[in-house]
Amino acid sequence: MGIHAVSVMLEALNRDAQHATIAKFIQNELDAEREKVALLHQQGSQQAELLREQGAQQFELFRQQQDAAGGSMHSRRPETLKIDISKYRGVEENSLLRWFVELDDAIRARRIDDGDMQVAFAQSNLAGRAKPWALRLKLHDPYAFGSLEVFKSRLIQTFEPPRAEFRARAELLKLKQGKRDVHAYAQHIRHLTSCISSNLVDEHTLVSVFMQCIEDGPVKTHLFRLELDSLEQAISTAEQEDFSLRQARASSTSYRQPRRYDSGGPEPM
Structure with a gap:
């Protein structure tokens, strides 16, 4: 209904009727707007609840994937055993070959695969004359012990008694x-x-x-x-x-x- 038609209809009424008609019209418009707002609020609440459920499902799926990945990594991680070995002091009473057996067993138990780490572990178990000997070589040449086999051979040449x-x-x-x-x-x-x-x-x-x-x-x-x-x-x-x-x-x-x-x-x- 256009504005002109409304004006013509209101002119036919007395003042009280006009006020009542206008109040009723305004009330109807307010009720209609309230219904729209309530509907939008309901739709928004449903949408928010749906988003929360989707977020919770995605988070649970992510957590399960993380747990599965962590469990598989943990199952793949080999167990290590820390075995302590005796110190080699570079004296004749110490059997170098027997110390090599202890060293190899400890390296296998600790699962040390890197060559530099093997040499570092072996050098950490030197004492007496053998320790400063190894330090002097490393000071002159940081790559004096290129591998564990080189480390062993140089120990044998230096400290193993002849025959x-x-x-x-x-x-x-x-x-x-x-x-x-x-x-x-x-x-x-x-x-x-x-x-x-x-x-x-x-x-x-x-x-x-x-x-x-x-x-x-x-x-x-x-x-x-x-x-x-x-x-x-x-x-x-x-x-x-x-x-x-x-x-x-x-x-x-x-x-x-x-x-x-x-x-x-x-x-x-």
Whole structure:
């Protein structure tokens, strides 16, 4: 309805009717606008709720993907074992070859694959004369140890006594127990065998040397009654027999005969 038509319709009414008509018209317009606003508010609330649900679903999906990625990375990450090794001091008492065995085991357990890291780990376990020797080389040439194998070879050239394996083999073949107990004797023969890395002495020869060089007595007699296939088996058997003998001696010396008193004499105070 146009403005002119409304004006003509209002002119036909008296003043009170005009006011009532205008008020009703305005009220109808306000109600219509309120309905539009309520509808928009309802639609906005529904849209916001939908967006919240979509956001929550996307966040949950992202979290699940992160958890799955983290779990797969954790499952792929290899476990490491931190093994401590002895320090190599560069003295003749330290077996360099045996230290190399400890070093290789620790590197494998720690899963150190990088060559520079392997050299750094090996150098961190030097002490005594060997540590300043390595530092001097690194000061003159930062790339003196290009790999772990180069590091080992330079250690051998510097600190390994000449013909060390020959001397260890010769000492092994002429070894005697002497004044050492069975355990100390076994540890010494283990040390000598660990110093031999090439042309290894076979197990039967080691068993023969161990049994022949142990001092005469019950332990040696017990060993010769058995068929032993390895040095460790012979050592374990000898130590068990030696322990049993020591226990028997300790029990016999701790037992005392009860004192006897003459019944005809005076009773002791």
